Amino acid sequence: MPFFKDVFKRLRFLQIFWMLHLSPPPTQVPQTAFVSRGQKVRNVVSYIDTKCRELFIPGRDICIDESTVGFKGRIIFKCYNPQKPTKWGMRVFVLADCETGYVSAIVPYFGSPTTDSLLRPDMPFSSRIVLHLCETLLQTTNGHGFHLFTDRFYTGYDLAMELLKIKIHLTGTVMANRRGLPAPVKQGLKLKKNESVSFSKDNNVMVLGWKDKRLVLMLSTFHGSDCEKVQRTIKRGEIQELDKPSVICDYTSKMGAVDRADHYCASYAFTRKSLKWWRKMFFWLLEVAIVNSAILFNLMKVESGQLPVRHKTFRKDLLVQLVGNVRNPGSRKRGRPSSTDREERLNEKPHFIAKMKERAPKTVQCAVTERQKGEERDCMVLQNLLKAARVAPR
Structure with a gap:
C-alpha cells in the first residue's frame, strides 16, 4: 500500500523492529535466572495492567479465564492447551468485563516465580490466581458486589467462601471431586435428560446438577435452583421448548468475555515469527491495549448518541493519527538523469x-x-x- 511506503521504507522498519528492547526493573540484589524469569517484561506488564484498571471500571459481571500467547520456542514455562485456538504458548490469566469484553487485569504465568508471588499459599494455585486478580481489582476500583464467572478449573467450595468474605459472588462449572461438595454429587448423580437436582450448603452455596446431553455441575453463591423457559431448534427446523436452570443460562451468556477479547486481539494482530518470547508477549500486550481503547471509544460513541465504529475502522483511524504528517521523502530526485x-x-x-x-x-x-x-x-x-x-x- 502507498501509505506504508510513504511513512518509511521496509529496511527502516526492520531496523526499528529488531532494535526493540525491554529493560527489566533495576535491582540491587543479584538474582538468578530462575528467580528473574519474567523480569524482562515486568515493567511493561505492570504499566499496561495498571492503566487498564485506571481508565475503566467493569460492570457487575466479570469473568476469569486463561489466554495463550502463541510461542513454540524453548522456554521452561511454555504450556499446552488443546482447547484453545493457540495451543502452544505462554499462559496468561485474564480478568475481563462480561458485557464489553474489556480486559481489566492480567497475570502472565512464568512457573514457580508466579506461584510464589500469589496470595494465600495455603490454597491451591487455581484458587490463588482468582483471589489475586480479584484483590487487584478491588484495590484499584474500591468497589464490591461483583459477580464472578469461572470454569471448572477454578471453581470450588473453598474459593466461593473466600470470595464471599470480600463481597464477590461466584458462579461456575465445578468438578465432582472438589472438596466440600455434597456426598451425592461426589458419588455420581444419575439423572434423566432435562432433569435437574440442587443442593444447598450453609445457606450460601448452591450446587446444581442438570443433564442435557451430558451431566453438568454448577456451583453458585448468587443463583437459586429456579428454571426458565427456553426454545431450542431440533431436527427439520422444529422448535422445542424446555425448562433450563437460570444459573446455566446466565453462565452461558456471560462466560465468553475472555474468548471475545482473544478474538478481537487475533482479528488484525501483528504476529511475526520470533525466537524471543518477550517479543511475543510485548506485541500481545500491545494488541490488548488497542482492543481496550477500541471498546472505550465505542462506549463514548454510544453515550453521545452516535453509532459505534467497526474494529477495523478504529485501527485505521488510530494508525493515521499516530503517524500524523510524517512522510518519508522520495529517494529519487526530479529532473533528467545524468548522461x-x-x-x-x-x-x-x-x-x-x-x-x-x-x-x-x-x-x-x-x-x-x-x-x-x-x-x-x-x-x-x-x-x-x-x-x-x-x-x-x-
Whole structure:
C-alpha cells in the first residue's frame, strides 16, 4: 500500500523492529535466572495492567479465564492447551468485563516465580490466581458486589467462601471431586435428560446438577435452583421448548468475555515469527491495549448518541493519527538523469559496476567487488580514484 511506503521504507522498519528492547526493573540484589524469569517484561506488564484498571471500571459481571500467547520456542514455562485456538504458548490469566469484553487485569504465568508471588499459599494455585486478580481489582476500583464467572478449573467450595468474605459472588462449572461438595454429587448423580437436582450448603452455596446431553455441575453463591423457559431448534427446523436452570443460562451468556477479547486481539494482530518470547508477549500486550481503547471509544460513541465504529475502522483511524504528517521523502530526485557516470558511494547505496569503454590489455582488480584480472567490467569508484591520483590503469 502507498501509505506504508510513504511513512518509511521496509529496511527502516526492520531496523526499528529488531532494535526493540525491554529493560527489566533495576535491582540491587543479584538474582538468578530462575528467580528473574519474567523480569524482562515486568515493567511493561505492570504499566499496561495498571492503566487498564485506571481508565475503566467493569460492570457487575466479570469473568476469569486463561489466554495463550502463541510461542513454540524453548522456554521452561511454555504450556499446552488443546482447547484453545493457540495451543502452544505462554499462559496468561485474564480478568475481563462480561458485557464489553474489556480486559481489566492480567497475570502472565512464568512457573514457580508466579506461584510464589500469589496470595494465600495455603490454597491451591487455581484458587490463588482468582483471589489475586480479584484483590487487584478491588484495590484499584474500591468497589464490591461483583459477580464472578469461572470454569471448572477454578471453581470450588473453598474459593466461593473466600470470595464471599470480600463481597464477590461466584458462579461456575465445578468438578465432582472438589472438596466440600455434597456426598451425592461426589458419588455420581444419575439423572434423566432435562432433569435437574440442587443442593444447598450453609445457606450460601448452591450446587446444581442438570443433564442435557451430558451431566453438568454448577456451583453458585448468587443463583437459586429456579428454571426458565427456553426454545431450542431440533431436527427439520422444529422448535422445542424446555425448562433450563437460570444459573446455566446466565453462565452461558456471560462466560465468553475472555474468548471475545482473544478474538478481537487475533482479528488484525501483528504476529511475526520470533525466537524471543518477550517479543511475543510485548506485541500481545500491545494488541490488548488497542482492543481496550477500541471498546472505550465505542462506549463514548454510544453515550453521545452516535453509532459505534467497526474494529477495523478504529485501527485505521488510530494508525493515521499516530503517524500524523510524517512522510518519508522520495529517494529519487526530479529532473533528467545524468548522461555521464558519477561516483557512487558505499554508504547505504548499492555499488554498481559499469562496463569499460576502452578495454586495456589488463585491468586492475577491484578491492571492493574482488573482480579478477582480465574481466570486461571494472569498478567506477576505482576509476575515479585513479583519475584523482593521476594514475592510469595498466
